[in-house]
Amino acid sequence: MKKAAILVISDKASLGQREDKSGEVIAEILEQNGFDVIEKKIVPDEKDQIVAVLKEWSEKEEIPLIITTGGTGVSPRDVTPQATKEVVDYEIPGIAEAMRAKSLQITPHAMLSRAIAGVRKRSLIINLPGSPSGAKDNLLVVIPALEHALLKISGDTSECV
Numbered sequence: 001m002k003k004a005a006i007l008v009i010s011d012k013a014s015l016g017q018r019e020d021k022s023g024e025v026i027a028e029i030l031e032q033n034g035f036d037v038i039e040k041k042i043v044p045d046e047k048d049q050i051v052a053v054l055k056e057w058s059e060k061e062e063i064p065l066i067i068t069t070g071g072t073g074v075s076p077r078d079v080t081p082q083a084t085k086e087v088v089d090y091e092i093p094g095i096a097e098a099m100r101a102k103s104l105q106i107t108p109h110a111m112l113s114r115a116i117a118g119v120r121k122r123s124l125i126i127n128l129p130g131s132p133s134g135a136k137d138n139l140l141v142v143i144p145a146l147e148h149a150l151l152k153i154s155g156d157t158s159e160c161v
Contacts, residue, residue: 070130088118
């Protein structure tokens with residue numbers, strides 16, 4: 001089974017003032033698609049804390065897929081993309097482009113998303129929106145490409161078909 005981790009980024013959820021529903025939706029979709037969610041953590045919208053968890057999971061834990069949820073918008077507290085950019089070795093812009101393209105069919109607010117996706121070491125990190133419906137819609141867009149992406153990131157050299 002493929003390993004995955006979910007990082008929920010929310011001031012309110014980290015303080016217990018709001019239930020984390022996005023992380024639950026993400027875990028359910030990942031498990032339905034053959035992933036074992038081995039880590040799940042909730043942190044506030046603090047760049048240093050986000051960076052620390054992403055580094056820990058990609059370096060020490062060597063988790064192939066790390067999904068974040070929350071902090072991808074344009075409010076001053078939304079720092080997930082900045083934190084992710086700080087840790088990734090390279091971005092995979094097509095993932096974020098595909099998510100925004102699909103989301104624009106649902107809401108014009110999708111153009112405000114600053115979510116990114118990238119690779120650190122051998123971990124694929126994908127930022128999803130914080131709303132349960134946005135997280136679900138965006139994750140379903142990328143699920144079909146995940147297996148191939150994770151194989152290539154892990155060093156697979158077979159021909160792409």
